[in-house]
Amino acid sequence: MTLAEVIIRLVMVALAIGLLMSIAPLLTWGERKWSALAQDRVGPNRAAIELAGKSITLNGLLYPLADGLKMIFKEDFMPTRGEKFLHFVSPWLAVFPALAVVAVIPLGARVNLFGHEIPMQVADLDAGILYLFAFASLSVYGSTLAGWASNNKYGLLGSLRTSSMLISYEVAMGLTLVGLMMTVGSLRLSDIVEYQQGTMLGFLPRWGIFMQPFGALLFFVSAFAETKRAPFDLPEAESELVAGYFIEYSGMKFGMFYLGEFVEVVTGACLFAVLFFGGWQLPWASSEAYYNPLVVGIGGFISTAYLVFFVITLLGLPLRDPRIQFAIAAGGFLGGAGLALLSGAEGLLGPKGGVLGLILSNGPELAKLLMSLMVFTMKILILCWFHILLRWTYPRFRYDQVMKLGWKMLLPAALVNLVVTGIVLLIIR
Amino acid sequence: MQEVVRKLPTSTMTLQMGPSHPASHGTSKFTVELDGETILAIDIEFGYLHRGFEKMCENVTWTQVVPYTDRLNYVSPLINNVGFYMAVEKIAEVKVPERALYIRTIISEMSRICDHLTCVAATAMELGGLSIFFYMIKARDRIWDLIEDITGARLTVSYVRIGGVMNDLPLDFAEKWKPVRSLVLAMLHDVDVMLTKNRIFIDRMRNTGIINGETAMAYGLTGPMLRGSGVKFDIRKASPYLVYDRVEFDVPVGAKGDNFDRYVVRMQEIKYAVSIIDQCLAQIPDGPFITDDPRLALPDKGSVYGSIEGTVDHFMHIMFGIQVPKGEAYSYVEGGNGELGFYVVSDGKGKPYRVRVRPPCFANLSALPTMITGALLADLVPTFDSINMIGGEIDR
Amino acid sequence: MAESKKEIKTYISDASDDMTWHERLYVPALAKGFGVFAKHFFRNLLGDKEEGDTGTIQYPEQKIAYSERWRGAHRLTKRPDGSTKCVACMMCSTACPAQCIHIIAKEVDDPNVEKAPEVFVIDELRCIFCGMCVEACPKDAIRMDTGIHVPAMYSREEAVWDLDKLISNKGVRGNV
Ligand code: SF4
Numbered sequence A: 001m002t003l004a005e006v007i008i009r010l011v012m013v014a015l016a017i018g019l020l021m022s023i024a025p026l027l028t029w030g031e032r033k034w035s036a037l038a039q040d041r042v043g044p045n046r047a048a049i050e051l052a053g054k055s056i057t058l059n060g061l062l063y064p065l066a067d068g069l070k071m072i073f074k075e076d077f078m079p080t081r082g083e084k085f086l087h088f089v090s091p092w093l094a095v096f097p098a099l100a101v102v103a104v105i106p107l108g109a110r111v112n113l114f115g116h117e118i119p120m121q122v123a124d125l126d127a128g129i130l131y132l133f134a135f136a137s138l139s140v141y142g143s144t145l146a147g148w149a150s151n152n153k154y155g156l157l158g159s160l161r162t163s164s165m166l167i168s169y170e171v172a173m174g175l176t177l178v179g180l181m182m183t184v185g186s187l188r189l190s191d192i193v194e195y196q197q198g199t200m201l202g203f204l205p206r207w208g209i210f211m212q213p214f215g216a217l218l219f220f221v222s223a224f225a226e227t228k229r230a231p232f233d234l235p236e237a238e239s240e241l242v243a244g245y246f247i248e249y250s251g252m253k254f255g256m257f258y259l260g261e262f263v264e265v266v267t268g269a270c271l272f273a274v275l276f277f278g279g280w281q282l283p284w285a286s287s288e289a290y291y292n293p294l295v296v297g298i299g300g301f302i303s304t305a306y307l308v309f310f311v312i313t314l315l316g317l318p319l320r321d322p323r324i325q326f327a328i329a330a331g332g333f334l335g336g337a338g339l340a341l342l343s344g345a346e347g348l349l350g351p352k353g354g355v356l357g358l359i360l361s362n363g364p365e366l367a368k369l370l371m372s373l374m375v376f377t378m379k380i381l382i383l384c385w386f387h388i389l390l391r392w393t394y395p396r397f398r399y400d401q402v403m404k405l406g407w408k409m410l411l412p413a414a415l416v417n418l419v420v421t422g423i424v425l426l427i428i429r
Numbered sequence B: 001m002q003e004v005v006r007k008l009p010t011s012t013m014t015l016q017m018g019p020s021h022p023a024s025h026g027t028s029k030f031t032v033e034l035d036g037e038t039i040l041a042i043d044i045e046f047g048y049l050h051r052g053f054e055k056m057c058e059n060v061t062w063t064q065v066v067p068y069t070d071r072l073n074y075v076s077p078l079i080n081n082v083g084f085y086m087a088v089e090k091i092a093e094v095k096v097p098e099r100a101l102y103i104r105t106i107i108s109e110m111s112r113i114c115d116h117l118t119c120v121a122a123t124a125m126e127l128g129g130l131s132i133f134f135y136m137i138k139a140r141d142r143i144w145d146l147i148e149d150i151t152g153a154r155l156t157v158s159y160v161r162i163g164g165v166m167n168d169l170p171l172d173f174a175e176k177w178k179p180v181r182s183l184v185l186a187m188l189h190d191v192d193v194m195l196t197k198n199r200i201f202i203d204r205m206r207n208t209g210i211i212n213g214e215t216a217m218a219y220g221l222t223g224p225m226l227r228g229s230g231v232k233f234d235i236r237k238a239s240p241y242l243v244y245d246r247v248e249f250d251v252p253v254g255a256k257g258d259n260f261d262r263y264v265v266r267m268q269e270i271k272y273a274v275s276i277i278d279q280c281l282a283q284i285p286d287g288p289f290i291t292d293d294p295r296l297a298l299p300d301k302g303s304v305y306g307s308i309e310g311t312v313d314h315f316m317h318i319m320f321g322i323q324v325p326k327g328e329a330y331s332y333v334e335g336g337n338g339e340l341g342f343y344v345v346s347d348g349k350g351k352p353y354r355v356r357v358r359p360p361c362f363a364n365l366s367a368l369p370t371m372i373t374g375a376l377l378a379d380l381v382p383t384f385d386s387i388n389m390i391g392g393e394i395d396r
Numbered sequence C: 001m002a003e004s005k006k007e008i009k010t011y012i013s014d015a016s017d018d019m020t021w022h023e024r025l026y027v028p029a030l031a032k033g034f035g036v037f038a039k040h041f042f043r044n045l046l047g048d049k050e051e052g053d054t055g056t057i058q059y060p061e062q063k064i065a066y067s068e069r070w071r072g073a074h075r076l077t078k079r080p081d082g083s084t085k086c087v088a089c090m091m092c093s094t095a096c097p098a099q100c101i102h103i104i105a106k107e108v109d110d111p112n113v114e115k116a117p118e119v120f121v122i123d124e125l126r127c128i129f130c131g132m133c134v135e136a137c138p139k140d141a142i143r144m145d146t147g148i149h150v151p152a153m154y155s156r157e158e159a160v161w162d163l164d165k166l167i168s169n170k171g172v173r174g175n176v
């Protein structure tokens, strides 16, 4: 490994963790604010910083910060008769696997910049999906041990529920993906993303969700169950078990469970985007289309406009205001035009020397990189939104019903999906 | 293998839930004996909210009882007000003016809507559907706005008086009711879409907490719980009071007596309550809102300020309390949770001699062990919620 | 009436005992439920904040108008010369179910008045805001139309409002 490669890897690690750790706290805000909007409320908006006599609230964006501070300074309570060591390690066990999963996720297109091949992925493993499952299974230890180590009956019941539920849903989750693996013919996540380019049947984007609609649904349900959020939140079922397995946790240890949950939401959204929504691919287009300035321009317009829109909703500005609408359009236009220019400038101007020339000659690749990152971020933001809103819509299952759903509905359905996929593939090939 | 199984020592687990547990709202405590998650036995403890309502009533005048009744079932205080004074009026044999009867019907139905909304909302919330809770509570708040318009308070209303009510409906009440009405109905529709056909919800509610009609009657259950079990008994129909015989409505009944039936019964009753209010507003006559019987009602303020007779009359009523003649009576109304009865004894001395409440929740809650034994711990939540135990009422 | 009844009828779907096959599949009903939820979301996100149907009131900055009959903290009304209308007849303190009004009477030289309160205190912590004192007063001397809540305080003594305090309270609709 050369020095450059090492540096690239480190940058990738920073990027992946950075993405995760910026979206996850954002989602704690999003959960409060989005659910509030859907519930006809306003949501928290009082945490403020006093600056020059004015209090700045940023539409509640300071709450993650305030939460973090509060958790760090809160007393770290430990039940006297609890199992000290396990009580201490289980929050780490809950967070770490969720973080580790992101290593194999391709965050953007593989590009060739300044003479270096850059995969936008920390590790492009052959057996990417297996790695995913391995770490997803590890996360069960965190919550199981947490409840057991707390010496609390509610905690114990919660951890029993967690372990049985997570283990059951892993089986279903694994099987639902086999159909996709068969279609693509690889376990490598970058291959799966590469495969999802262009169109199928002439009018649909060749995305996993259209190749495997049933599999996608089943995977979504089981992945949702893995995050232990409502309607699958029975391990922590507030009204029955008070807080379930983390009942005896406070301070930053509780914060880690809390954060871990959101990290899981983000990694879940990443996974779903990669497996079923074409990862960083544009719909209908092949990955070559990233070199077409026109496509880059249009795509850039949409994704920049979306990101500007997202930031505006973050700040709670009124979307009815024509100026705000103009800002969204203008942002999108600037982003689109900028990216298109970056992509197509060398073709127009011809080769140049110096720094400008270096940038221009790498322009198409650079545009592809930025664009694919933006497209991917947009996809995971939308999926996270969906995930978070779903959590607030439905009542939760009962313990035996969740088991029935897992073993008697999801598992057979996944098997049927597998068989049907196999038959269809046989006929097609 | 057999050997090993026999040697494993297993024991049941005793779990103390409450009195401060998210599910035991209204402060009650369950001691649950669990085998895994199956409930083997349950012991319910209540009384954490005991204030001695019945004894307190003996020390105040007949008018001063009304704030106490507000605090019985604090979700539908107006029905309690009406129920208590109906008993008093039975003793005194007063004729309540027509308009007051209509007003009492309207406020009773508004309270019933609040009561059912709270119950369904709490059930949904405790099953994890927090949004439904917010939708329903928002609607309830709008109704409370109206109640504030009528009575001057949102919760501690103290509105009903012997022979009538404290003051008339506001002039713009019918106007203000319209938007609230459409909000309630739109909310019902939303909740219906989100819950009634939702399998997760059906699974949680269907076939849990079953009690059949016969057992229900044996336990003395009333209200939505009895009707959920398929017994068509509603005091508003069985023994019409106020103007319930002049309005059209149906008594919804369930088939099985499970939680889902009770949910449906409550949802339907909200719907009928809305319709009853509509009909009352269409029929309500003009006239006085409190009886003019000088023995039992305060004289109107004009004569108090202006005439010596009025002042003296007023003085006597306030200083010695309204003199309810000797006698005793039991009166019952259909409260939010069932038959709310007041047994009142008067010795003619200006204060109640004895007051006894029949809180519907008390009988309803006593059926809980029958309904829940053998079920899973998670079923305790919807079952307990559909009983809608109100601490203030049960503990008195 | 007939049409309103029909309208009401359509709001609740009938709950049949057996689940139909599409209910068994979870997804259709769940999708519909999510639709309702998302409808609320977008209505509140895109809608005008003023008209949007969030039920929230940003309390200290924004206050709702209480209804006309709302029973707030007490005040004593005044004669044109600024003295209280109260004649210390003790009716309010007798009628009060919480027994939180304490009055000591004094004689006044003015033959039209004769009697006035020397001490008139209301313990606003004991008060249950039932309004019976207002109902009982024969002189329209005590009212609860100040439109204010009793503020939070650090000691119980502060909650006992005396004559001066009660007279200085203002009514929301005119200050008689
Ligand atoms: S409002 Fe009621 S409790 Fe308060 S002072 Fe007046 S009579 Fe007493």
Ligand code: SF4
Pocket: C085, C086, C087, C088, C089, C090, C091, C092, C093, C103, C136, C137, C138, C139, C140, C141, C142
């Ligand atoms: S009832 Fe009126 S006049 Fe009599 S003491 Fe009370 S406030 Fe004064």
